[in-house]
């Protein structure tokens with residue numbers, strides 16, 4: 502990847518003259534079955550632009566109560582774009598995963614001057630805070646039909662769509678075809694240092710390109726970064742199966758030491774959410790750090806471990822032994 506970055510052919514992308522960035526945008530759009538793509542410095546910006554292109558000022562987007570766009574994008578959609586959000590509490594029984602009926606309940610259209618108008622929904626696949634869980638394709642198809650029938654847009658926060666694709670075999674194009682705008686991250690499990698791509702129609706991406714510049718996201722010789730993403734595209738997808746197997750192994754090891762802390766059957770991709778039981782998660786984070794293991798806290802009694810390119814099976818066994826030991830103590 503470093504070599505590919507060093508060898509990248511570059512130009513000034515603000516003028517559309519960086520061939521490597523253009524190649525990344527075109528390949529990502531084609532993969533997801535869309536007309537055009539836009540390279541963004543982060544997944545947050547790609548989401549922000551996707552949502553902005555679907556929802557007018559004063560309109561709302563609906564999403565899951567633990568969606569990244571509502572919890573972790575620092576209110577950007579409201580602060581910068583005048584967009585409000587309402588959230589559904591998923592009832593499917595799988596963490597973070599909605600049923601189409603959860604969404605249908607919330608849609609408000611044609612309400613005149615009384616209620617905020619729903620302009621779009623956003624679905625996160627895989628679901629980060631849900632624990633890397635995957636929305637079933639049937640649910641996505643049903644939600645697509647619902648949104649088409651009600652005339653509202655659909656954004657896919659596909660930061661880890663690669664993981665859903667690798668785990669289910671559903672093609673990126675099939676996922677992409679169900680949404681008006683899709684963001685995917687080349688950082689995270691795909692291993693690039695920086696970079697996400699938003700895909701959509703030619704017209705929406707042209708508008709988003711202007712808005713990206715407005716936000717200060719126009720990049721010059723971005724081909725150096727796009728080359729890393731292209732490398733990830735060519736070498737990163739198959740490898741995600743290793744991360745999924747490592748996450749499962751980690752969960753199994755923890756479950757043996759501390760039954761009930763995690764159900765390995767629920768580990769669908771590369772994220773393991775661990776219940777810390779009686780012990781506050783913050784204390785476990787500190788104790789793990791003392792043994793050289795970095796793990797994050799996602800709730801007062803919940804830890805989150807993510808497997809990725811930087812950790813192999815051996816490292817996951819080592820981590821599983823430490824976490825299991827701390828939980829059992």
Ligand SMILES: Cc1ncc(COP(=O)(O)O)c(C=O)c1O
Nearest residue numbers: 543544545546569625629658660
């Ligand atoms: C589901 C999801 N969407 C979007 C993002 C934002 O990506 P970035 O950190 O590149 O802004 C993240 C980051 O963790 C994420 O998990």
